[in-house]
Amino acid sequence: MNDPSLQPSSNPLLRWLSRWEARDWAPLVSLAVLVVFFSFAASSFLTPGTLEAVLQQGSVLAIVSVGMTYVLLCAEIDLSVGMMALWAACLCGWLFERWIGGTGAAEQASAFAVGLVVLLPLVTCLLLGLLSGLLTVWAQLPSFIITLAMMFIAEGSSKYITQGAAFKLPDFLRSLGNDGIPIGPFFDIEASHFTLPYSAILAAVVMIAGHLLLEHTRLGRYVYMTGGNRQAARLAGVRTGLIVVACLALCAVTAGIGGLVNAGRMGTVTTDLNKDLLLSAVACVVLGGTSLFGGEGGMGKTFIGVLTFTVLRVGLMRITWIDDLARQLLTGVVLMAALVINGVLAKRK
Amino acid sequence: MPATAEEPLLECRRIGKRFGGVRALKDVDFTLHAGEVHGLVGSNGAGKSTLMKILAGALPDYEGTVLLDGREVRLANPQEAMALGIAMVYQELSGVGQLSVAENLFLGRQPTAKLGRIDWAAMRETARERLDELHIDVDVTRRLDAYPLVVRQMVEIARGVYSGARVLILDEPTSALSPPETRRLFALIEALRYRGVAVVFISHFIEDVLEICDRVTILRDGRRIETARRSERDKHSVIQTMLGHGLEQTEVGYERGAELPERTETPQRLVARGLSRPGAFAGVDLEVAPGECLGLYGFVGSGHQELVHALGGSLKPAAGDVLVDGRALKPGSTHDAVRRGVVLVAADRATSLFMRTENYKNVTLAHLRGTVGDWLTPGREARVARPVLEKVGCRPADPRMMTGHLSGGNQQKVVMARWLLGPVRVLLLDEPTRGMDVGAKDEVMRLVGQLKGQGAAVVLSSAEPEMLLAHADRILVLSRGRVAHEFAGTQVDKATLMRYA
Numbered sequence A: 001m002n003d004p005s006l007q008p009s010s011n012p013l014l015r016w017l018s019r020w021e022a023r024d025w026a027p028l029v030s031l032a033v034l035v036v037f038f039s040f041a042a043s044s045f046l047t048p049g050t051l052e053a054v055l056q057q058g059s060v061l062a063i064v065s066v067g068m069t070y071v072l073l074c075a076e077i078d079l080s081v082g083m084m085a086l087w088a089a090c091l092c093g094w095l096f097e098r099w100i101g102g103t104g105a106a107e108q109a110s111a112f113a114v115g116l117v118v119l120l121p122l123v124t125c126l127l128l129g130l131l132s133g134l135l136t137v138w139a140q141l142p143s144f145i146i147t148l149a150m151m152f153i154a155e156g157s158s159k160y161i162t163q164g165a166a167f168k169l170p171d172f173l174r175s176l177g178n179d180g181i182p183i184g185p186f187f188d189i190e191a192s193h194f195t196l197p198y199s200a201i202l203a204a205v206v207m208i209a210g211h212l213l214l215e216h217t218r219l220g221r222y223v224y225m226t227g228g229n230r231q232a233a234r235l236a237g238v239r240t241g242l243i244v245v246a247c248l249a250l251c252a253v254t255a256g257i258g259g260l261v262n263a264g265r266m267g268t269v270t271t272d273l274n275k276d277l278l279l280s281a282v283a284c285v286v287l288g289g290t291s292l293f294g295g296e297g298g299m300g301k302t303f304i305g306v307l308t309f310t311v312l313r314v315g316l317m318r319i320t321w322i323d324d325l326a327r328q329l330l331t332g333v334v335l336m337a338a339l340v341i342n343g344v345l346a347k348r349k
Numbered sequence B: 001m002p003a004t005a006e007e008p009l010l011e012c013r014r015i016g017k018r019f020g021g022v023r024a025l026k027d028v029d030f031t032l033h034a035g036e037v038h039g040l041v042g043s044n045g046a047g048k049s050t051l052m053k054i055l056a057g058a059l060p061d062y063e064g065t066v067l068l069d070g071r072e073v074r075l076a077n078p079q080e081a082m083a084l085g086i087a088m089v090y091q092e093l094s095g096v097g098q099l100s101v102a103e104n105l106f107l108g109r110q111p112t113a114k115l116g117r118i119d120w121a122a123m124r125e126t127a128r129e130r131l132d133e134l135h136i137d138v139d140v141t142r143r144l145d146a147y148p149l150v151v152r153q154m155v156e157i158a159r160g161v162y163s164g165a166r167v168l169i170l171d172e173p174t175s176a177l178s179p180p181e182t183r184r185l186f187a188l189i190e191a192l193r194y195r196g197v198a199v200v201f202i203s204h205f206i207e208d209v210l211e212i213c214d215r216v217t218i219l220r221d222g223r224r225i226e227t228a229r230r231s232e233r234d235k236h237s238v239i240q241t242m243l244g245h246g247l248e249q250t251e252v253g254y255e256r257g258a259e260l261p262e263r264t265e266t267p268q269r270l271v272a273r274g275l276s277r278p279g280a281f282a283g284v285d286l287e288v289a290p291g292e293c294l295g296l297y298g299f300v301g302s303g304h305q306e307l308v309h310a311l312g313g314s315l316k317p318a319a320g321d322v323l324v325d326g327r328a329l330k331p332g333s334t335h336d337a338v339r340r341g342v343v344l345v346a347a348d349r350a351t352s353l354f355m356r357t358e359n360y361k362n363v364t365l366a367h368l369r370g371t372v373g374d375w376l377t378p379g380r381e382a383r384v385a386r387p388v389l390e391k392v393g394c395r396p397a398d399p400r401m402m403t404g405h406l407s408g409g410n411q412q413k414v415v416m417a418r419w420l421l422g423p424v425r426v427l428l429l430d431e432p433t434r435g436m437d438v439g440a441k442d443e444v445m446r447l448v449g450q451l452k453g454q455g456a457a458v459v460l461s462s463a464e465p466e467m468l469l470a471h472a473d474r475i476l477v478l479s480r481g482r483v484a485h486e487f488a489g490t491q492v493d494k495a496t497l498m499r500y501a
Helices: A012-018 A022-041 A048-073 A081-099 A111-139 A143-162 A171-178 A198-216 A218-228 A230-235 A240-266 A277-288 A299-318 A324-347 B048-055 B078-083 B101-105 B120-133 B149-162 B179-194 B206-212 B235-243 B304-311 B334-339 B359-371 B378-391 B408-420 B438-453 B465-471 B494-500
Strands: A180-183 A194-197 B010-019 B022-032 B037-041 B063-068 B071-073 B086-089 B167-171 B198-202 B215-220 B223-229 B270-277 B281-288 B293-297 B319-324 B342-345 B426-430 B457-462 B474-479 B482-487
Touching: A022 A277, A022 A299, A022 A324, A048 A081, A048 A194, A048 A198, A048 A218, A048 A240, A048 A277, A048 A299, A081 A111, A081 A143, A081 A240, A081 A277, A111 A143, A111 A171, A111 A240, A143 A240, A171 A198, A171 A240, A180 A198, A194 A198, A198 A218, A198 A240, A198 A299, A218 A230, A218 A240, A218 B359, A230 A240, A240 A277, A277 A299, A277 A324, A299 A324, B010 B048, B022 B048, B037 B048, B037 B206, B048 B086, B048 B167, B048 B198, B078 B086, B086 B149, B101 B120, B101 B149, B120 B149, B149 B167, B149 B179, B179 B198, B179 B206, B198 B206, B206 B235, B215 B235, B223 B235, B235 B494, B270 B304, B281 B293, B281 B304, B281 B457, B281 B474, B281 B482, B293 B304, B293 B465, B304 B342, B304 B426, B304 B457, B334 B342, B342 B408, B359 B378, B359 B408, B378 B408, B408 B438, B426 B438, B438 B457, B438 B465, B457 B465, B465 B494, B474 B494, B482 B494
Parallel strands: B022 B223, B037 B198, B037 B215, B086 B167, B167 B198, B293 B457, B293 B474, B342 B426, B426 B457
Antiparallel strands: A180 A194, B010 B022, B010 B063, B063 B071, B215 B223, B270 B281, B270 B319, B474 B482
16 A cells, blocks of 8 residues: 555646556557558558548447447447347338338428438337346346347348338438538648548547446446446445446447448448448457456547457558458458457456 | 274374464364264364365465374375365355256266266266265255255265265354254264264354264364363353353453343334345344444354345345335345445445445445536545545545555445445444454444444444444344344353354
8 A cells, every 4th residue: 555656646647647557558559550550551541531431431330339338338248239220220211111202202301200210210229228128137137148139139120121122211311321521621732631421420429428428427337337346336226227228228229320320321221231230349349448347448448449440441441452352351360469469468457 | 983092094283374474273283083073163263264274285385294094194285185085065065056966976087988978877876876875865867956055065075975085074064054954964974974984073053063073172263272072061161162261361352241231212223024035044023223233143154144135135035024214125125225324334345346446436336416416527526535535544545546456444444435425324234344454443343333323223243252242232143044042231241142143
């Protein structure tokens, strides 16, 4: 206790810095290494176009990872996020076709109707997430099992309502997924012109809201404590079951939002979307340094994780001499290396 | 009954052991004959478990010598002790519940047929024969966890015997058993006696020791006080020797007992009616008034710890009600309990604290809404936490320090600080000072005293008589899950307490 290194400094900046340990730095270093590597390996990497692509491609992953962060922080898992995202998109497309698209008057569709077509799928996601949570808590089964079943339910429902057909989506969603606010050019340099995608703005809003909820409200605190030491949280009067339900419900909703944005980007909904969304989201959250076993991590870390993952994917696309079919293999190899390095550093105290 | 002139099977000469600066054992002599059942008794901390861990090979750096069949042996690790024929059956059993009885009996050395295939038929047959020999009547094909604790213990013992053990060490074998189950276990021990196995029987239950053992060795403060034949001693004199009464009158504090005050006729704050939980406690009634401290005394495993957890909602009782100021608490809900000011301080700090986070988060957790408000910031929370950390005397009282970096005593003060942020109407304590040094103990109990003075009803559960004699106004003694006696308004001492347990 008299060890001076354990005594916090009186200088707030130093104290803030001293809270950073090797395991906190590791994800940032991985990101930096990737950026530097791609800058040298691909001449087209350091351009506004790359930034645009990273923001465009990362936004869906970022939105889904917000909910996944909550679930992992309270030491649970949600395996249904990918198919939950698919379900939201399919229901949206189906409703759009039924209510608006079928009449051939899509242009005159009222904002109210479009709003309903977009919001109803999210409400169903919320209900399905609540169901997963309640069953997990009530049956005292691992969320792994319950959400695995939910994954099949969501995928099955998606296939059932679409009957395998492709559906169009409201213009609003297509615009959200593809358009943005033009920025620049700066100093009359044509290359500095780029578009800030709407989806990235939405992702930023969801992430910041997720961060504030997590760090500055009782719910967030209870999430950390429920994951860190469930027995202790219970002894302090925290209703840990309720927290688990809340996290799984929240995760289902962010999955739904992510699904709508992703489908909007594609323009149409088909049931082969979002196949790798679940594993990518888990990889992002863990890559950022959030523990799979609960209690440690945060939204800032998830942000770094999503950025790293997306830079890796976009960067590999920029290296023209890599065989298209080898890209996924390389993604896996680099991802594994980053996870191992971050994980080993996290173990060292 | 072996003749004492016969050469002992196992002989320990001047065994000693230190843990850092603390002497756990000093110059202990201990002999064990083939076919003998030898009791080992002593208060908590007398050195029983240290001695048996040395024999089981778990503490290789002991002083003194151990002779087996007259030859000196070095017990360097558990495997070596096992190879020499010394087996230990722990209180927490190590059998695999999901496997059958037969598989458990042959765990790790299954009989094999051709090609290394397990010979299931031979295994079942042999298992049946061996259990029959020991008069253990069970179906060897059923899963072990289908059977009650006593059977699991007996299977564990049989496994020890058939893996070649000549010395069996049983640690508190009867503490969780009902009287008929204890009979079954004793029948097995008798059978072992005729097979020439030597048994070391470690127990807090003096009656059990005096019933089954040929001789009993009494330890106190790490020394062997005496070894006596069963016929020479009764329960009272064994307890007197364990406590050192009549030998050394120099011990201070509550060695000579305490005067409990008369009960006052105040309305009760906490009332429990017919609380039961299978395997822990049964039919417990109790009441505690504001400003009163009710002590719960019992040996480890007698149900008083679980009882305290049930009162605080952290364990759900199978039957019965807990009422606070006349209104029932929701069973098994710590949330309801905390909201009504019923708070629990557990023995193990790791079950109530988050070690890898800042103190302020541990302190504010239960009363965030009332103290910090709706928007949490580290600064605000630290400002709320600092005064209570100072009040409980946490050193250092730094709200931003990691809780895991504090000593055990200071960690318990963090738990106390948490509860001081809200009203405490009922304070439940389960061994609140376990493993703390004397100074920290006093400070924690001083805080308890303050809360009691402010009108909290206190329930203090402990296996240490001194603790209860010093702090309780009334004492309930629990024995095997039932209230065996209530002490109120009388003179009571350690020996009397232990006699009822």
